[in-house]
Amino acid sequence: MTPHRTGAEEPAASTPPTTPAPPAPEALRGTLAELRRLAALPLGRGRTLPPRAYTSPELYAWEVERIFRREWLCVARAEEVPRPGSYLRLDVLGTPLVITRDDEGELHALSRVCRHRFMDLLPPETAPEHGRLERLTCPYHTWTYRLNGQYAGQLAGAPLMRRVDFDRAGCRLPAYRVEVWNGFVMLNLDPDAAPAAPELHGLDLRLSGYGIEDWVSVHTQVWEGVPANWKVAVENGSENYHHMGTHAATLDPVLPGRDTEVDECDGRWFTMFTPLSGPERSGTGPGRRARSGREPRPGMLIAGVFPQFVLAVLPDSAVGIRWLPTGPATHDTRITAMVPPGVPDTPGFAEQLTGMRAQLARIQEEDLVAVRGVQRGLASHPAPSNGRFSPLERPLWQFQRYLAQRLL
Template structure:
């Protein structure tokens, strides 16, 4: 079933700006991106271990691309803030009196102090102004003046341009209730590239769903792409999740859509046993709306959303080094569900399931990274048809890195 298809773009030659040591890896990426899925191969091991490639990815992808960083409900009202650290960039997301979000630098313009140091400031909160705890310089948070200096004590005796003192701001958009951030002031808007995915998600109405649990795993010892690839296919259900997910959502019956570009989708029907042996699922040719199951929607480079009947799980990955990353998982449900009788018990189960599945995935991604670091260097593997999103990911990487 084809939901979205664009003509493949011809990857450019490896960039002449790339360090010489990267050119062989980028040339191999170019070769792989040109292969059809039927002959698709995995990236070479150095794509997951090279510090030089990691720096190239940070500059060419993560500092230029729209990244999913939060749920808008985490900044619920005027004066609310959320502290973030993105690839060494200390940030704070705030909401003004008109309800608009702003992404501001968290570094004071005086002596570079963190305005919301994690040693003393909560990750979330509400305040009227952003005040530096070092010398009490204060910054406005209202509307067009967000980030503007509001007060700098005892600066009257020096030549100082108060009007020109302002915290740098970064672009932010809200997509289906998720906060999207871009560190590149010249980037285009996020919405046009995701229009096709919007059509796929419209019937679920997740923009207004509420978060009920978030958990973060920091410093996972694996390259960020290992984690993204693991989260972008259900082929591994039969192995990694043989006792947890596969009996409920058999990965072998996943239907992967023919997408291209920044996003992908796939659908795994619930097992017959989970539906009381109705015979629906893989044997049914009816529309997906008639079948319960799990819709996976991914946005490269670092976001996957799993939508189930009555709940959803979002996963965000952020690299922290060539061979480490952070994983943040959030469970969401429709409005009103948390107030229903028995939900507290359901939430206990949701938390336990997330923890179990993530721990199983951690075994996999750590094991893959050890394999990539082994000697002699492992050769390229081959893709299953269920790994189409990984083949698509290579084409995305080629477009951004070459």
């Protein structure tokens, strides 16, 4: 299959972090040199990363510092924080966070660690993951923090502290960068990071016919502690070549991997399209309807945003997959299914949703067999040699170039 170029505007090449990188640890020199060599190869000669790139604790620590603490990460749907006072608790690479929405409708990302004695302000043992708050109150000593506008995170009250000399005005929860992109909440732990939107403009054009910013989430599934390096999962989700093997009885009969058209992209994002086969081309699923006289082409658009997000879009539904590493050889996976607005209220949708949930679980379980199996292979002795890329694995070759820009 020969990759093709879309009509969408191509993004500029991703720019490396502006902060000068400290020297790489000695233990990483060989691995990073191999990454440099592989990232310079043309696709026709492209090879997989060496096994140590998926097993090295030193490389994982370098990735956390150079990528995950500096890059825009997809962490939620904006609808999960629907109105003023709403909150969403989440943890990103050991950083306890809360996303809130203020009276003006703006989102804020705040630390959940109290400035007094380091207590989690929304402990999972007692606080729901979602909810509503007027202020954020620590359950340990009842220190209270404001949630509105420019004062979000500012200390509002500290009982029995009037005779203590400390800077009340300067006491506030650390805040983090947050943007909304196509209905998804993008978070950055780096206060000096450039905005997310300009780098994704070309992908916006590719997605513009779907209107997914208004779509509603109808189901979320979470797999925690998956025993595989995060890159194994991202690479699995970034190619449809494996449909004919891993998903031979589920996806491949209706979305044949061999028919996938991979777009020529570079930088932060990629896209590819797999047309529906056979009678499925008629598209009879929930929510199928024309949008202003335009009907999306029958098939599945895969849109990926490095380092950890892939969106699979059909004309009548979409699935967003987010991966977050939890260690050198473990990660969490969160999958959210979405449909156009109004669809959940249509007759028969409850039955369709039951089928959708079962299908998602089955497909993910198939993928889990694959990523666990790959991780076992990577850890084998002697270490296997680098494999060669198929043209359908172009996004993996692009992923290497992205990693090289961030890690070298």
